[in-house]
Amino acid sequence: MTDARPDVDAGTAGPPAGGPPDGVRPDVTHPRPTLDSVAARAGVSRQTVSNVLNLPHLVRAETARRVSAAIAELGYRPHRAAQQLRTRRSRLLGLRVELSAGDKVFDRFLHALTEAADLRGYRVMLYTAGDDEAEIAAYTELRGRWDIDGVVLTTTHPGDRRTAHLAGAGLPCVTFGRPWDDSDHHPWVDVDGAAGTAEATRHLVGAGRRRIAFLGWPAGSAVGDDRLAGWAAAVAAAGLPAPEPGRSVNDPQEARRAADALLDTVRPDAVVCASDLLALGVLSALTARGRIAGRDVAVTGFDDTDIAALVGLSSVAQPLSEVASECARLVTELVEDPRRADTPERLLLAPRLVVRDSSSGPP
Amino acid sequence: MTDARPDVDAGTAGPPAGGPPDGVRPDVTHPRPTLDSVAARAGVSRQTVSNVLNLPHLVRAETARRVSAAIAELGYRPHRAAQQLRTRRSRLLGLRVELSAGDKVFDRFLHALTEAADLRGYRVMLYTAGDDEAEIAAYTELRGRWDIDGVVLTTTHPGDRRTAHLAGAGLPCVTFGRPWDDSDHHPWVDVDGAAGTAEATRHLVGAGRRRIAFLGWPAGSAVGDDRLAGWAAAVAAAGLPAPEPGRSVNDPQEARRAADALLDTVRPDAVVCASDLLALGVLSALTARGRIAGRDVAVTGFDDTDIAALVGLSSVAQPLSEVASECARLVTELVEDPRRADTPERLLLAPRLVVRDSSSGPP
DNA sequence: TGATCGGCTTGGAACGATCCAATCGTTGGT
DNA sequence: ACCAACGATTGGATCGTTCCAAGCCGATCA
Numbered sequence: 001m002t003d004a005r006p007d008v009d010a011g012t013a014g015p016p017a018g019g020p021p022d023g024v025r026p027d028v029t030h031p032r033p034t035l036d037s038v039a040a041r042a043g044v045s046r047q048t049v050s051n052v053l054n055l056p057h058l059v060r061a062e063t064a065r066r067v068s069a070a071i072a073e074l075g076y077r078p079h080r081a082a083q084q085l086r087t088r089r090s091r092l093l094g095l096r097v098e099l100s101a102g103d104k105v106f107d108r109f110l111h112a113l114t115e116a117a118d119l120r121g122y123r124v125m126l127y128t129a130g131d132d133e134a135e136i137a138a139y140t141e142l143r144g145r146w147d148i149d150g151v152v153l154t155t156t157h158p159g160d161r162r163t164a165h166l167a168g169a170g171l172p173c174v175t176f177g178r179p180w181d182d183s184d185h186h187p188w189v190d191v192d193g194a195a196g197t198a199e200a201t202r203h204l205v206g207a208g209r210r211r212i213a214f215l216g217w218p219a220g221s222a223v224g225d226d227r228l229a230g231w232a233a234a235v236a237a238a239g240l241p242a243p244e245p246g247r248s249v250n251d252p253q254e255a256r257r258a259a260d261a262l263l264d265t266v267r268p269d270a271v272v273c274a275s276d277l278l279a280l281g282v283l284s285a286l287t288a289r290g291r292i293a294g295r296d297v298a299v300t301g302f303d304d305t306d307i308a309a310l311v312g313l314s315s316v317a318q319p320l321s322e323v324a325s326e327c328a329r330l331v332t333e334l335v336e337d338p339r340r341a342d343t344p345e346r347l348l349l350a351p352r353l354v355v356r357d358s359s360s361g362p363p
Numbered sequence: 364m365t366d367a368r369p370d371v372d373a374g375t376a377g378p379p380a381g382g383p384p385d386g387v388r389p390d391v392t393h394p395r396p397t398l399d400s401v402a403a404r405a406g407v408s409r410q411t412v413s414n415v416l417n418l419p420h421l422v423r424a425e426t427a428r429r430v431s432a433a434i435a436e437l438g439y440r441p442h443r444a445a446q447q448l449r450t451r452r453s454r455l456l457g458l459r460v461e462l463s464a465g466d467k468v469f470d471r472f473l474h475a476l477t478e479a480a481d482l483r484g485y486r487v488m489l490y491t492a493g494d495d496e497a498e499i500a501a502y503t504e505l506r507g508r509w510d511i512d513g514v515v516l517t518t519t520h521p522g523d524r525r526t527a528h529l530a531g532a533g534l535p536c537v538t539f540g541r542p543w544d545d546s547d548h549h550p551w552v553d554v555d556g557a558a559g560t561a562e563a564t565r566h567l568v569g570a571g572r573r574r575i576a577f578l579g580w581p582a583g584s585a586v587g588d589d590r591l592a593g594w595a596a597a598v599a600a601a602g603l604p605a606p607e608p609g610r611s612v613n614d615p616q617e618a619r620r621a622a623d624a625l626l627d628t629v630r631p632d633a634v635v636c637a638s639d640l641l642a643l644g645v646l647s648a649l650t651a652r653g654r655i656a657g658r659d660v661a662v663t664g665f666d667d668t669d670i671a672a673l674v675g676l677s678s679v680a681q682p683l684s685e686v687a688s689e690c691a692r693l694v695t696e697l698v699e700d701p702r703r704a705d706t707p708e709r710l711l712l713a714p715r716l717v718v719r720d721s722s723s724g725p726p
Numbered sequence: 727t728g729a730t731c732g733g734c735t736t737g738g739a740a741c742g743a744t745c746c747a748a749t750c751g752t753t754g755g756t
Numbered sequence: 757a758c759c760a761a762c763g764a765t766t767g768g769a770t771c772g773t774t775c776c777a778a779g780c781c782g783a784t785c786a
Contacts, residue, residue: 032507075507077504077507077508078508079448079508079510080508080509080510081444081445081447081448081453081510082444082448084444084447085442085444085445085448090444092488097473097474097477098474099467099470099471099474100467100470104462104463106470107462107463107469107470108462110460110473110489111460111461111462111491114460114489114490114491115491118490118491123488123489123490123509124488124489125455125486125487125488125489126473126477126486126487126488126489127477127481127486128474128477128478128481141440144395144438144440145440145441145442145443146443146486147442147443147444252673307670310615
């Protein structure tokens with residue numbers, strides 16, 4: 001349930017009592033309660049009921065009590081469509097549904113965002129788009145026809161034109177992901193990837209590792225460069241060497257090859273990886289040469305996917321619930337007070353390392 | 364955000380072209396076009412415009428043309444909230460967002476459903492619920508306040524009380540998943556698990572395997588029993604023995620143990636598994652004893668998850684796009700013509716085996 | 727020619743909420 | 757005791773669409 005208000009509903013206690021399978025009364029018979037019917041019952045006017053709900057300070061306590069009772073008895077709930085027609089607010093947030101790469105990250109974000117939005121009286125409405133241009137085209141429809149109040153964007157990248165369009169259309173938005181170029185005139189929430197790899201690196205240093213390599217994606221990826229930077233800074237801070245990083249795209253075969261090359265050339269006693277999939281490549285390469293992850297070479301991944309838990313891989317976990325609830329907060333605040341657009345908030349949240357066998361053996 | 368893609372900038376083609384970043388006109392100045400403004404422009408009445416859109420056969424061709432032109436010029440789009448207020452139809456479908464088990468199944472279904480619904484002029488709205496009772500409680504809010512037209516349920520199970528409640532409340536629904544007990548007075552779409560394991564079994568028979576075992580979940584799981592039945596039927600049809608099935612919950616360690624036991628006692632030359640995770644247990648057990656999957660023992664999984672593709676595991680894939688589009692069709696048809704509730708459609712779609720190395724070597 | 731019929735078209739009412747201006751009832755000041 | 761000021765409450769208008777019953781018009785038929 002969503003509402004924080006005193007809604008009765010009841011319906012719970014009573015046993016099914018046999019007979020037709022509805023503890024729920026078929027509301028078809030009873031017409032839906034409206035402001036007027038509540039007002040009639042409480043012996044006040046329509047507007048007073050509305051005030052009780054929206055501007056309680058205008059109503060005398062005694063009156064408010066009577067009205068609340070009537071609301072509860074009738075099971076009244078304001079009708080969104082009517083509110084929306086009058087106020088031009090839908091309390092609907094748009095979210096583009098992505099085919100995630102199998103890491104449950106988007107899934108979990110989606111779940112958390114739905115809950116966080118719910119707490120604020122908003123709902124998440126989905127849309128799809130083949131690419132950014134299609135998404136930009138979809139905004140017209142989403143705004144004009146469905147009247148969404150705001151948008152949550154999830155995969156920012158350099159040269160992202162979406163936020164500029166949204167700003168131009170006056171549609172509030174937040175991004176999960178920082179803007180990777182200058183255009184940051186919108187609020188955003190992101191996870192500090194560099195802090196994550198840095199924490200992983202420090203953990204390895206603390207475990208006695210001295211030759212810590214990095215396996216990342218090809219240079220030029222914003223997210224990837226960020227994660228690399230964290231490792232580089234941490235090894236430098238520890239006074240350790242920073243061997244040339246390995247590079248691979250996110251593909252099992254390719255990752256395995258890159259891991260092999262890295263093990264051969266660098267001969268590290270630990271590898272920090274930019275993703276769990278890359279880390280799996282390292283684990284596989286280690287197994288193939290009869291070496292044991294966590295004992296011979298420590299390995300860490302990134303994103304704390306199911307696979308990581310499955311194979312005992314230490315991994316950096318993103319605080320997705322927090323990200324989602326901040327996204328919900330920022331975008332709804334912007335909806336409810338557009339002046340905030342002038343001073344957008346930016347949040348960089350710290351991830352946290354989940355330690356498993358792959359990094360906890362003796363050095 | 365996280366994104367596993369190493370996205371190089373690209374920056375696409377078009378230069379920002381300088382100037383303010385909006386090809387979009389700020390509609391703030393021009394008030395939103397309404398039926399009335401379109402009517403004025405076309406020189407007809409409000410209702411005629413509405414008829415052009417909703418009941419075109421009532422309007423003379425020439426008039427319709429004029430009206431259409433006016434609609435196009437003004438960029439008019441009917442306002443959902445107003446329509447909804449009048450017609451009591453929101454064109455919103457509710458879907459409970461689940462924390463899936465890491466197999467991308469729910470993700471892909473979600474994406475496909477959003478697209479399929481879109482094609483029919485509907486949108487998917489998300490909600491969460493801790494358990495079925497909470498979900499049932501949420502219906503009141505979703506229906507009464509958000510006015511959703513229908514619900515798509517995704518994880519049916521024996522003793523599922525949700526559909527009965529929805530029927531009682533008169534809220535249309537479809538389930539992805541057949542009802543596992545008698546109460547099937549609602550349309551549903553499901554994937555024929557038995558057909559899937561049967562196909563996998565026949566494939567193994569065709570590849571020369573003669574001692575085909577089954578590794579499933581503990582008895583009593585509806586989905587699991589179904590998948591087992593397909594295997595049992597197929598081995599029987601081939602005149603092969605049906606060894607006692609192995610049983611394990613969906614846990615890596617446990618699956619490995621069960622696989623070991625199965626290999627020891629049954630000594631099969633092929634194993635059909637009820638899930639990819641169980642199949643991974645078999646693969647792991649094989650590797651540990653120096654035997655090669657696909658050559659010594661053929662293995663198939665179920666669900667065609669990423670992991671299956673990753674390790675070259677043959678797996679039964681569900682036709683999720685089709686499931687989603689049928690779900691969308693069934694629920695929207697029900698919304699638009701409630702009489703169909705008397706004769707609910709039921710669809711059992713056949714999955715398809717994706718053959719990989721784990722089952723394609725010589726017997 | 728005038729009444730009848732059907733096809734299009736029309737304006738008014740309704741959906742259920744909020745905004746607004748006006749009203750009512752108290753209280754306080756003089 | 758009267759008026760002003762203020763707080764609480766009221767009825768009417770409004771958002772943009774669809775439903776409804778009535779109206780207009782030209783064509784058909786007696």
